[in-house]
Amino acid sequence: MNYTEEILNRAREGAPPDFDEALHLYTHAGDGELMEAAHAIRMELNPTMEVGWIIDRNVNITNVCVSFCKFCNFCRKSVDEDAYVTTLDQYREKIEQLFRLGGRQLLLQGGLHPKLGLDFYTELFSRLKAEYPELRLHALGPPEIAHIARLEKADYQTVLTKLIDAGLDSLPGAGAEILVDRVRKIVSPGKCSAEEWLEVMRVAHRMDLPTSATMMFGHVETIEERLEHMIRLRQLQSEKPAESRGFLNFVAWPFMDEGTVLRNRLGIRNTVDSRTYIRTIALARIILNNIPAIQASWLTVGKTIGQLCLHAGANDFGSVMIEEHVVSAAGANHTFDAKGIQQAIREAGFIPRQRNQLFEWVD
Ligand code: SF4
Known part of the structure; x- marks a missing residue:
């Protein structure tokens, strides 16, 4: 058995790779063996x-x-x-x-926003929840x-307590990009x-507020920094209280470069090709063995790559986004309706299940 197989076998048995082993997998594992191991771990967890x-x-x-x-x-x-601040009537519509x-x-x-403080958000959340009690807010x-x-x-605890009291149901993992300060600077x-x-x-996590984890990659970070990012997420998840839900899922998407300062002024282009994306999803499934769901970002990589990711450890296809302005402003323009997303999952050989933001089936 070679070293790659050894690491993958240990991962299948529940011992995920450390940083050096993850780097070895990134540089030496074949696509097939990475996808197969990731799928096996996905089937063990889900x-x-x-x-x-x-x-x-x-x-x-x-x-x-x-x-x-x-x-x-x-x-x-x-x-x-x-510049705008969304109005209540716009929310209602x-x-x-x-x-x-x-x-x-x-x-x-x-x-x-330089002027919108806690009162603004607590008033907004409680107003929306009062008018629409069934509404779930995955916010900020x-x-x-x-x-x-x-x-x-x-x-942070004071801010989160007030937001939860006002109606915050879960906290998205937005703004993680790469969790390494050299890159963030x-x-x-x-x-x-x-x-x-x-x-x-x-x-x-200490307050048992469900969260998600993300990674935006393929810009100025090194391979080592991508792996460090994932290992920091795993470490944090391992610290959460046992009864806390912690990170419910992990989603990674490539840097969408169109019209950005990074591309126009610094000449930095998206470096993530389809193969790299699928390998990254597989590695995420192998490294993040304590995060239950791995999501394929069809919005940024398209249907076919998203479907291949379902064979590389991903067990979630994300959302029918009715409205999305941030990544689509930088070149992501794939769309699905509810029928289309289910069809895409079926075509890939899987069974679509509609869920809520707590990853409970609602269909
Ligand atoms: S991604 Fe855009 S909106 Fe979000 S913090 Fe950065 S500049 Fe602001």
Whole structure:
């Protein structure tokens, strides 16, 4: 048995690779053996051919942001003509459309607005929940929590407690990009540090607020930094209290470069080809053995690559995004309706199951 097989066999038995072993897999494992091992681990953790999908709606709270990440075409200064803060009437219209389409979850994200503090968000969440009690709010993310905490001079626990009391149901893993400060200083210097991102999640997990983990890759990071990112996520998940749900899933998507400062000013292009994406998903399944679901980002890589990822450890196909403005502003333009997403899962040989944001079946 060679060293690659040894590492993969240990991973199948529940002992995931350390950093050096993960690097060995990245550089030496064949595509087939990586996908096969990832699929075996996926079947061990989720022992049916069921693949989750969800109907949700991405609504941006505001496009005003002080961060100006170099991969973001979405943010504006508050004085810009097209700067906005979404109004209650706009939320109502979008929520009613979401409900008509059978969805119950809003993914609420936005920029780091210099003036919107905790009161704004608690009032917004409680108002929406009062009007639509069935609505689930998967909202904000560690950079916003860190930003609000700074504005309010409060700690993360205080901010999260008030947001949960107002109606926050789960916290997306937005703004992780790569959790290594060398990378963050280049691509998103205005955002929270890697340790701050992890600390917000640590606090959320202690409070049993369900969260998700993400990775945006293929820009200025090295292979080692991608692996370090995944290993930091695994480490954090291993620290959560046993009864806490922690990270429910992991989703990785390639840097969408169109029109970004990274591409236009620094000449940095998306380096993720289809093979790299599938191998990354397989590696994620092998490394992140304590995160239950791995999601293929069809929105950014398209249907076929998404389907192949279902044979490389992914067991979730993500959402029928009714509205998405951040990655689509940088070149991601694949779409699915509810029928299409189920058809794509079936074509790949799996059974589609509609889920909610807590990964419970709702079909
Ligand atoms: S990615 Fe988010 S935090 Fe960064 S500039 Fe865009 S809106 Fe702001």
